[in-house]
Amino acid sequence: MSPTILTIIISSLATGTIITMTSHHWLMAWIGLEMNTLAIIPIISTMHNPRSTEAATKYFLTQAAASAMILFSSMINAWQTGTWNITDLSYSPAHILLTMALAMKLGLAPMHFWLPEVLQGSTLTTALIITTWQKLAPMALIYMTLNNLSTTALITLGLLSSIVGGWGGLNQTQTRKIMAFSSIAHLGWMFTITSIMPNIMILNLMIYMIMTTAMFCSLILSKSKTIQDTTEAWTLSPMLTVVMMTLLLSLGGLPPLTGFMPKWLILEELVTQNLTSTAIIMAMSALLSLFFYLRLTYTTTLTLSPNTAQTKFKWRFKPNHMTLLMGASSTMTIFLLPMTPLILL
Template sequence: MSPFTTTIILLSLATGTIITATSYHWLMAWIGLELNTLAIIPIISKQHHPRATEAATKYFLTQAAASALILFSSTINAWYSGTWDIMQMTNNTSNILLTMALAMKLGLAPTHFWLPEVLQGTSMMTALIISTWQKLAPMALIIIMSNNLSYTVLMTTGIMSAMVGGWGGLNQTQTRKIMAYSSIAHLGWMAAITPMMTNLLILNLIIYLFMTTSMFLMLLLSKSKTLQDVSTLWALSPTLMIMTMLTLLSLGGLPPLTGFIPKWLILQELTTQNMLTVAVTMALSALLSLFFYLRLTYMMTLTTPPNTAMLKHKWRFNYLNNTKPLSISLTLSILLLPIVPMILL
């Protein structure tokens, strides 16, 4: 793909998200979502591989169905209320349809089926874009419409996503599929807190973006596509191995690290709202996710893979990689816990 074409596609990707996030008319929001979807399709399928073509087809069909559902729900609302304003969603049927459409856009359970397959069929950088940037436009609509969306659907999809994200990742050996189920679980936590506190949703989204970006950049730098590749990371760079281990523990939500912040505050808010059953279910589902993060950590740090050469390091290092984005996102995804008092104030 030529640099000129790549620039146009990436600009279209950014423009679609910005249009959706800043629009107050449903047609403009829909146009932004469509622009976003159509811009990512060439990026997914540029590898000229059957898996990439399959992933692009699955992504396109799912996102097109979700966009059509959004247009359908907004049309029903306009039919009854006479307005296309995003803030004036007064019809209950429209709100339920819209909530399900945004859940499909994000990859929340039970409409999560496309996300692991699409991530597995693309390159690591494209999987990073799908897991981070592509979540911004639907999440912006959820934040704008948090008072109008269906409470029951949001809570149901949130609990199901947290459980499916934990169970689905247990049996995986591919790092991209593990990150896909990790994304589903984190988005489930965000969906569960949406009806109560959008501030916590935004905080959770920002921390999720930092942690996922740093994890994908480390997998990209070490070219780790399977658990077997991850187990040899110590020979590439012991420092990178330690940082990857800390990021995985942060994704699991262990206390000294940044990932503990959103889980702690969300469980606290659910308990304050007397939703003890939901809080316990979410906490138990977090243990499932923590299990496969710890399994990755164990394979990476505490096991020595079969190795023919008795060397501590690989004989050649690649110094051409730009690690500045990795260092910034890594610092933020590990060391932000001391800012909690500022958040609470």
């Protein structure tokens, strides 16, 4: 792809998200979402093979259906209330339809089936964009319409997503599919707390994006597309294997790493609101996710794959990737837990 076309596509991707996040009118929000979707389709299909074409088609059809549902919900709300303002979503069928549409856009269970398939057909860099940047616009719409959305629907979707995200990742051998189910589980945690404490939801989204960016950067650097590939990461850089191990444990939510912070705050808030059974189910679903993170940790740091190459070390071949983003995001993924008291103030 030529630099000019890539620049136009990336700027359209960013502009679409910003338009959605800053708009007050439903049509402008819809236009932003459409720009976002149309900009990422060429990025997904750059590989020019059947798998990437299939991924781009699946992504387009799902996002187009979700955008149509958003437009339909805003139209029936405008028909009933006479306003197109995003914050005035008072008609009940409209906000239920909107919740389902945004869940489909984000890849929440039970509308999650497209996400693992699309990530598997994309490159690791494209998968990083889909799991981080593409979540911003729908989450912004949820934050803006929060006062009118059904708490029961949000908590149900959150619970279902955290369970499905944990359960679905157990049987996977592809790192992109594991990260897809990880995304579904993390979004489930965000949805569960959304209507109770929106500030914790935003904190969780920020930490999730930092952790996922760090993890994908290390996978891109070590070219690890399957679990077996992670066993060879130490030949590139022994330090990279240590960093990957701590990143995976942080994603799993183990203390004293950053990933523990949002889970801790969410469980504490759920118990405070007398939603103890919800908190127990969420904690149990976190154990499911933790299992496949620990499996990846084990293969990365403690196992050695059969090696037919003449040389044991790849470190002689210096990787030409920029490691600044990886360094910054990895540091935040590992060391941010002591900041929790400052966040709570």
